[in-house]
Amino acid sequence: MIYVKFYSKSGDRIKYHKSSSIWSGIKFAEPIAKLFIGWIIGNGKMINFWRDTWATSIPL
Template identity: 80%
Template sequence: MIYAKFHTKSGDRIKYHKSSSIWPGIKFAKPITKPFIGWIIGNGKKIDFWGDT
């Protein structure tokens, strides 16, 4: 699906801007959800910045 959105039928990448259908909803929800979003990585004592998922 992502490939189809950003490539032409011949397989070339598009060279123009395509609007997002979900971005307006994400922008609307950001101020409401931002205070409640955080990251929990392992136990916090040993963090592998490059390897932890």
């Protein structure tokens, strides 16, 4: 779906603005949802920044 929206039929990325039908809903919900978004890493007592896996399957 994203490929169809942002690429031409020849496979080139479009170079002009396309509006989004869902962006207004995201902007409306952002102030409410932002209060409840955060990171939970393990139990929070012992965190190793370099060796714990954060957003990937391998550590930094």
